[in-house]
Amino acid sequence: MKELICITCPRGCHLKVDDNMNVTGNFCPRGAKYAVSELTHPVRTLTSTVKVDSKESPRCPVKSKDPLPKETIFKAMEEINKVTLSLPVHIGDIVIANICGTGVDIVATKNISK
Amino acid sequence: MINKKLVIIGGGSAGMASALEAYKQGVTDILILEKNDYLGGILNQCIHNGFGLHEFNEELTGPEFMSRFSKAVNDNHISYRLQSNVLGISKDKVVTYSNSYEGLVEVKAEAIILTTGCYERNAGAIQIAGDRPSGVYTAGQAQLYLNCYGYLVGKKVFILGSGDIGLIMARRMTLEGAKVLGVAELNPYSAGLNRNIVQCLQDFNIPLYLSHTVKEVKGKEGHLEKVVIAKVDEKFAFIPGTEVEFDVDTLLLSVGLIPNCDLLNNLPLSFSKTRGPVVSQDMETEIEGLFSAGNVLHVHDLVDYVVEEAREAANGAVKYLNGKLSHKGHIYDVKPGNGIGYVVPQKIYLEDANDKLVFKFRVAHPFKDINIFIKEGDNVVKKLFKPAIIPSEMEIVRVDKALFKGEAKEISVYVEERK
Ligand SMILES: Cc1cc2nc3c(=O)[nH]c(=O)nc-3n(C[C@H](O)[C@H](O)[C@H](O)COP(=O)(O)OP(=O)(O)OC[C@H]3O[C@@H](n4cnc5c(N)ncnc54)[C@H](O)[C@@H]3O)c2cc1C
Ligand code: SF4
Numbered sequence: 001m002k003e004l005i006c007i008t009c010p011r012g013c014h015l016k017v018d019d020n021m022n023v024t025g026n027f028c029p030r031g032a033k034y035a036v037s038e039l040t041h042p043v044r045t046l047t048s049t050v051k052v053d054s055k056e057s058p059r060c061p062v063k064s065k066d067p068l069p070k071e072t073i074f075k076a077m078e079e080i081n082k083v084t085l086s087l088p089v090h091i092g093d094i095v096i097a098n099i100c101g102t103g104v105d106i107v108a109t110k111n112i113s114k
Numbered sequence: 115m116i117n118k119k120l121v122i123i124g125g126g127s128a129g130m131a132s133a134l135e136a137y138k139q140g141v142t143d144i145l146i147l148e149k150n151d152y153l154g155g156i157l158n159q160c161i162h163n164g165f166g167l168h169e170f171n172e173e174l175t176g177p178e179f180m181s182r183f184s185k186a187v188n189d190n191h192i193s194y195r196l197q198s199n200v201l202g203i204s205k206d207k208v209v210t211y212s213n214s215y216e217g218l219v220e221v222k223a224e225a226i227i228l229t230t231g232c233y234e235r236n237a238g239a240i241q242i243a244g245d246r247p248s249g250v251y252t253a254g255q256a257q258l259y260l261n262c263y264g265y266l267v268g269k270k271v272f273i274l275g276s277g278d279i280g281l282i283m284a285r286r287m288t289l290e291g292a293k294v295l296g297v298a299e300l301n302p303y304s305a306g307l308n309r310n311i312v313q314c315l316q317d318f319n320i321p322l323y324l325s326h327t328v329k330e331v332k333g334k335e336g337h338l339e340k341v342v343i344a345k346v347d348e349k350f351a352f353i354p355g356t357e358v359e360f361d362v363d364t365l366l367l368s369v370g371l372i373p374n375c376d377l378l379n380n381l382p383l384s385f386s387k388t389r390g391p392v393v394s395q396d397m398e399t400e401i402e403g404l405f406s407a408g409n410v411l412h413v414h415d416l417v418d419y420v421v422e423e424a425r426e427a428a429n430g431a432v433k434y435l436n437g438k439l440s441h442k443g444h445i446y447d448v449k450p451g452n453g454i455g456y457v458v459p460q461k462i463y464l465e466d467a468n469d470k471l472v473f474k475f476r477v478a479h480p481f482k483d484i485n486i487f488i489k490e491g492d493n494v495v496k497k498l499f500k501p502a503i504i505p506s507e508m509e510i511v512r513v514d515k516a517l518f519k520g521e522a523k524e525i526s527v528y529v530e531e532r533k
Contacts, residue, residue, distance in 0.1 A: 005308045009167050010416055012308035047162045047175055049261055059264045061161035061177050077289050110177040
């Protein structure tokens with residue numbers, strides 16, 4: 001039996017997982033999915049910022065479009081910190097495609113025009 | 115002096131959501147006043163994800179969430195003024211603001227919604243012995259510098275207070291190469307959400323010291339060099355011999371948020387336990403036609419609830435503008451009872467209320483296995499069971515208005531442990 005806190009939403013359900021991967025304590029189905037993923041191969045959404053070639057808005061926030069395997073997070077940060085964007089930037093623009101070979105894109109999360 | 119039907123002070127999520135709701139309900143003569151040079155408020159610096167699960171059924175970052183609202187404000191041509199700092203509100207609802215392109219302006223408003231958010235408690239607001247070196251920031255300041263300007267305030271960090279902003283900054287600074295040595299929390303439980311303890315501290319092996327606080331701050335040549343933490347007893351007194359010293363260059367404070375309602379100071383209003391103004395079921399203050407919503411009313415942890423409350427305030431303002439708030443009939447005082455920290459609203463005009471009465475509250479400390487009661491006088495109107503409840507998570511309970519008799523003077527919300 002393993003105990004986990006579901007981090008999928010702010011409710012933070014206390015989950016219990018038995019040896020056959022049966023999950024209890026989850027308020028919604030996302031909790032069961034989270035528990036299985038967390039115990040087999042944990043993933044996290046990464047958010048950070050990249051440089052922008054602009055005096056007014058020196059930074060653009062970005063996120064991984066899907067969660068990344070936990071062990072690639074710091075490697076991904078190194079790649080993110082090498083980027084400088086030029087204007088304009090739109091929400092959803094791909095900043096780095098297929099980061100660290102994970103198949104996941106890093107995308108912009110803000111519109112910046114100046 | 116110019117005239118406006120509805121003036122909204124503060125263009126954060128609460129301000130934009132209330133403007134959009136009033137607009138939808140037919141009030142179009144609106145002006146939003148925002149002191150920054152952008153809309154969106156605090157969400158601009160909250161680049162992490164976790165916003166909008168209720169509102170859009172999607173997990174968005176702060177900037178993505180707020181851009182959906184600012185787009186709707188622009189698409190509907192709702193007028194707003196940026197870089198416009200509101201300096202005062204008078205009893206007869208004249209709003210004074212100033213900016214560099216119009217100078218000093220007075221607007222006579224028929225109704226006002228105050229949505230000025232909250233501010234962070236800072237080093238002056240808490241007592242720490244020792245030097246006053248540089249290197250001490252509030253977590254929100256460090257968040258602004260890093261996320262909007264790319265400036266990391268330090269490399270060896272200790273965090274005082276387990277509020278969500280502090281936890282989020284522990285992760286954020288770690289990702290940017292800083293070493294976060296620990297988080298100290300005065301209470302025996304965390305002030306932040308459990309999910310943030312897991313994904314911001316445990317993921318990076320950052321220790322959380324519960325029942326600990328900073329005892330002393332030491333500086334050298336004006337810059338922070340060491341913090342000393344110690345354990346406290348139930349009365350929050352230091353326990354001798356429990357001191358631990360950390361070599362740091364930065365101390366972040368995440369020790370609480372306070373409603374930013376300075377603009378109300380000179381008005382004949384009372385304030386509630388939230389430190390925001392006393393309001394009715396329609397988020398109306400004791401001045402008719404002056405409404406308030408979001409963090410200025412009580413500090414929220416979820417923007418979705420801020421948006422919902424902003425819509426309630428807008429709905430109230432529209433009712434007021436249409437002459438539908440009578441302020442007559444039966445009036446209740448709503449009181450926090452045993453185990454409850456605060457309740458919003460503090461007053462209910464039964465005649466004016468919508469079909470459902472909404473009670474928002476926080477418990478004073480964590481409980482397990484309890485019943486929550488809502489009582490009208492001695493009569494229990496609603497009872498609900500909770501296996502566990504913590505102060506960092508706001509509860510919302512909706513009760514049919516029809517269940518209230520309109521007899522007793524008081525409605526109370528309280529908890530009782532199940533035997
Ligand atoms: C640092 C931080 C992190 C958070 N993280 C999360 C999270 O992860 N998930 C989540 O769901 N919620 C989070 N929240 C919750 C937050 O309470 C809401 O997200 C919400 O954004 C608050 O909206 P608001 O409109 O009440 O306040 P704000 O966004 O603060 O807006 C208030 C606005 O009023 C303006 N203003 C103030 N005074 C004046 C004046 N005199 N004249 C003109 N304008 C003025 C300000 O400039 C600001 O734009 C966080 C809150 C903070 C403080
Ligand atoms: S189980 Fe569902 S409700 Fe509970 S924390 Fe996870 S996502 Fe949220």
